[in-house]
Amino acid sequence: MTAIQVAPVPVPAGQDTAVRVRGLVKRYGGRAVVDGVDLDVRRGEVFALLGPNGAGKTTTIEVLEGVRRRDGGEVTVLGQDPASAGRAWRDRIGVVAQSTGVGDALTVRETLDHFARYHGTARPTAELLAAVGLAEAAGTRVARLSGGQRRRLEVALGVQGRPELLFLDEPTTGMDPVARRRFWELVRGLRAGGTTVVLTTHYLDEAAELADRVGVLAGGRLVDVAPPGELGAELRRVATVRWTEDGATREVVTPEPAAVLRDLLAAHPAGEVPGLTVTRPGLEDVYLSLVGATPEGGTR
Numbered sequence: 001m002t003a004i005q006v007a008p009v010p011v012p013a014g015q016d017t018a019v020r021v022r023g024l025v026k027r028y029g030g031r032a033v034v035d036g037v038d039l040d041v042r043r044g045e046v047f048a049l050l051g052p053n054g055a056g057k058t059t060t061i062e063v064l065e066g067v068r069r070r071d072g073g074e075v076t077v078l079g080q081d082p083a084s085a086g087r088a089w090r091d092r093i094g095v096v097a098q099s100t101g102v103g104d105a106l107t108v109r110e111t112l113d114h115f116a117r118y119h120g121t122a123r124p125t126a127e128l129l130a131a132v133g134l135a136e137a138a139g140t141r142v143a144r145l146s147g148g149q150r151r152r153l154e155v156a157l158g159v160q161g162r163p164e165l166l167f168l169d170e171p172t173t174g175m176d177p178v179a180r181r182r183f184w185e186l187v188r189g190l191r192a193g194g195t196t197v198v199l200t201t202h203y204l205d206e207a208a209e210l211a212d213r214v215g216v217l218a219g220g221r222l223v224d225v226a227p228p229g230e231l232g233a234e235l236r237r238v239a240t241v242r243w244t245e246d247g248a249t250r251e252v253v254t255p256e257p258a259a260v261l262r263d264l265l266a267a268h269p270a271g272e273v274p275g276l277t278v279t280r281p282g283l284e285d286v287y288l289s290l291v292g293a294t295p296e297g298g299t300r
């Protein structure tokens with residue numbers, strides 16, 4: 001596969017913010033499904049929105065794309081309000097929605113050639129086919145593509161117009177592990193070329209692999225924003241020390257594991273502490289705590 005590489009988009013002074021959101025509110029039937037979200041996405045960064053089903057990810061992203069009206073707050077995307085921005089602004093944005101209506105009748109290549117007409121300087125079809133790993137399926141009718149192949153075609157259409165800012169709503173749903181990794185390479189290539197990417201995902205590994213920063217939405221509110229390795233900084237401070245004593249597993253959750261280890265070693269002067277492990281919460285533990293869910297699937 002060939003990664004897409006283009007010259008970085010020049011960033012005029014003072015315009016290093018691609019997306020600026022303040023106090024975003026969206027209501028359905030009087031219920032706020034997005035409830036006062038503040039968010040900044042820098043130019044050139046990959047930003048991932050995580051959150052459980054119904055958290056408001058798609059609603060937020062659709063407001064940013066200008067396809068959904070908001071009920072409150074300020075939104076600026078590439079310097080303009082999406083609610084009133086025109087065709088020239090839209091041409092600078094790429095959208096891969098959760099489900100798109102790519103027609104079934106044409107082949108993959110014909111579909112790309114067809115949509116190329118809508119862009120001033122479309123990426124060449126051959127380059128797109130290679131980038132999303134569909135070169136061998138170029139002559140296949142869209143109706144006969146697998147779910148993952150169809151998703152890759154949708155991604156190709158999203159980047160066809162060389163967008164400065166690309167929105168990807170659950171882009172790898174339905175892809176097998178190989179296709180997902182290939183897609184990650186595609187996103188990395190876009191980022192290297194200066195494209196800003198805002199994506200939603202349910203895959204924590206995808207967010208960890210791709211995102212410079214992650215925002216966690218829960219119940220319409222942004223509960224944390226940080227690089228994946230720093231998400232839930234408070235939660236990560238505690239460690240769990242486990243060891244075996246009298247045939248049973250003992251466990252201490254502590255912000256100071258070194259002190260616990262010192263005591264344990266002092267109590268075992270002759271040798272090792274049986275079954276000793278020290279673990280810190282991983283991304284999944286932190287995420288589940290942030291969204292208020294237990295690993296067993298319940299909600300606190």
Ligand SMILES: Nc1ncnc2c1ncn2[C@@H]1O[C@H](COP(=O)(O)OP(=O)(O)OP(=O)(O)O)[C@@H](O)[C@H]1O
Pocket residue numbers: 028033051052053054055056057058059060
């Ligand atoms: N057109 C609509 N009319 C009424 N309610 C809606 C509409 N669209 C979304 N909702 C509700 O708004 C809430 C947020 O939905 P949204 O699709 O933004 O969540 P999400 O985080 O993207 O979820 P998922 O991970 O399942 O895609 C949900 O409770 C959903 O039922």
